[in-house]
Amino acid sequence: MSEEQFTDEYGFTGPLPVTSTQRVIPTGEFHPGLSIGERAPDFELPNHRGETISFHADRAGARAALLFYRSAVW
Amino acid sequence: MSDVDSEVIRRYEVLNTIVQPDDVPFYGIPFPGFFLLNEDGTIVDKLFNRHLAHREGIEAILDSFAGRITPGENEPITSAAEDDGIRISAFLRGGGGVLRVGPRRRLVVRIEMPEGLHIYRDPVPVGMVATAITVDGPEAFRHEAVEAPPTHAFELPGVDEPLEVWEGTVDFVFPVYAASILGRAIREGAASIGVDVTVRYQACDDAQCFIPRTQTLRLDVPIGPGAMPNFGEMRGITGQTVEMDSMTHMKRLVERKQAD
Numbered sequence: 001m002s003e004e005q006f007t008d009e010y011g012f013t014g015p016l017p018v019t020s021t022q023r024v025i026p027t028g029e030f031h032p033g034l035s036i037g038e039r040a041p042d043f044e045l046p047n048h049r050g051e052t053i054s055f056h057a058d059r060a061g062a063r064a065a066l067l068f069y070r071s072a073v074w
Numbered sequence: 075m076s077d078v079d080s081e082v083i084r085r086y087e088v089l090n091t092i093v094q095p096d097d098v099p100f101y102g103i104p105f106p107g108f109f110l111l112n113e114d115g116t117i118v119d120k121l122f123n124r125h126l127a128h129r130e131g132i133e134a135i136l137d138s139f140a141g142r143i144t145p146g147e148n149e150p151i152t153s154a155a156e157d158d159g160i161r162i163s164a165f166l167r168g169g170g171g172v173l174r175v176g177p178r179r180r181l182v183v184r185i186e187m188p189e190g191l192h193i194y195r196d197p198v199p200v201g202m203v204a205t206a207i208t209v210d211g212p213e214a215f216r217h218e219a220v221e222a223p224p225t226h227a228f229e230l231p232g233v234d235e236p237l238e239v240w241e242g243t244v245d246f247v248f249p250v251y252a253a254s255i256l257g258r259a260i261r262e263g264a265a266s267i268g269v270d271v272t273v274r275y276q277a278c279d280d281a282q283c284f285i286p287r288t289q290t291l292r293l294d295v296p297i298g299p300g301a302m303p304n305f306g307e308m309r310g311i312t313g314q315t316v317e318m319d320s321m322t323h324m325k326r327l328v329e330r331k332q333a334d
Contacts, residue, residue, distance in 0.1 A: 007254065008125075010125050010127075010128075010216065010251070010253065011213075011214070011216055011252075011253020011254060011255060012125065012127050012175070012253065012254050013254035013255075014127070020100075021092055021093045021094055021097050021100065022090070022092075022093050022097065022100035022103065022126065023126065024092045025124050025125055025126075026092065026105075026124050030122070030124055031122075032087060032088045032105045032107070032122050033086055033087050033088045033105075033107065033109065033120050033122055034086055034087055034109070034117055034120075035117070036117050036118060036119060036120060037116065037117065038116070038117050039115055039116055039117075040086075040109060040111050040115050040116070040117055041082075041085045041086065042115075043081070043082045043085065045075040045076060045077055045082060046075065046076055047075050047076075048075075048076075053075055056115055059111075061113050061114075062113065063110070063111060063112055063113055063139065064110075064111045065108050065109070065110055065111075065135045065139075066086075066108060066109045066110075066111065067107075067108045067130075067135075068083065068086070068088050068104040068105070068106060068107060068108070068122075069104070069106045069129065070090075070103035070104065070106065070126065
């Protein structure tokens with residue numbers, strides 16, 4: 001395959017061809033996520049030490065930034 | 075935190091719906107971005123990116139919380155002032171101003187006007203000059219459409235058409251990122267790239283206008299390698315050792331997804 005098949009319109013060169021579904025870039029309207037003004041749903045998830053984090057309880061009334069990314073390692 | 079089954083990703087409605095369920099191991103990933111919550115847990119801001127490799131820096135989050143953009147201590151900044159009293163600055167916000175493949179930065183063009191002066195947003199009547207900003211850099215430097223600040227209506231005697239103007243201090247923000255060919259410049263030993271910001275405007279007060287100005291500022295933007303996640307073994311400040319080898323984690327992820 002040529003290098004062009006791995007470089008997308010943003011100039012990003014990745015390990016998979018740009019036609020791979022995980023590399024397809026959404027077009028048109030793009031507004032994922034709950035809306036501003038909505039209450040953030042509560043949840044429990046393990047952290048990197050295996051401890052269970054109860055989101056709203058553990059932030060204890062503090063403001064919070066909740067980041068989503070596909071993985072810490074790839 | 076780890077959302078192995080993408081349950082929270084779905085509840086927050088950020089699941090990447092382009093990736094199909096049979097696409098192992100990629101199915102279940104979110105669109106990258108963030109929500110900001112106030113004290114009672116209400117979402118007060120959010121920002122998500124179309125591109126899988128783009129990440130918002132911590133500065134974008136802090137700026138959203140603060141409601142204003144403040145240049146960091148080491149972030150590149152340049153400015154110039156004209157005799158109409160208008161001062162124009164350009165600075166690269168985020169990551170200490172270092173451009174890398176992956177993290178998004180913000181190129182901020184700040185126009186500071188003395189009280190009583192304003193500048194115009196397009197469209198304007200023939201003979202007047204609307205504010206226009208262009209950003210030019212090498213091929214590795216990419217930017218998206220400008221996020222312009224809000225205007226307010228202004229009535230000029232003798233002009234029938236409605237006019238929209240900016241006054242005071244306003245920030246025009248260009249989301250910027252690096253293409254992968256930035257790596258070539260780094261391999262060839264370059265430490266920075268030059269980015270030109272050109273601002274065309276005409277300042278007026280209630281009675282008169284100054285001659286139109288064109289101001290070009292050059293930013294010397296430091297460049298650095300992209301973040302590689304394959305850390306091997308990493309010792310945290312609390313003493314525990316975290317194993318961060320990406321191939322091991324990828325193998326586990328594939329096995330877990332295939333077992334479902």
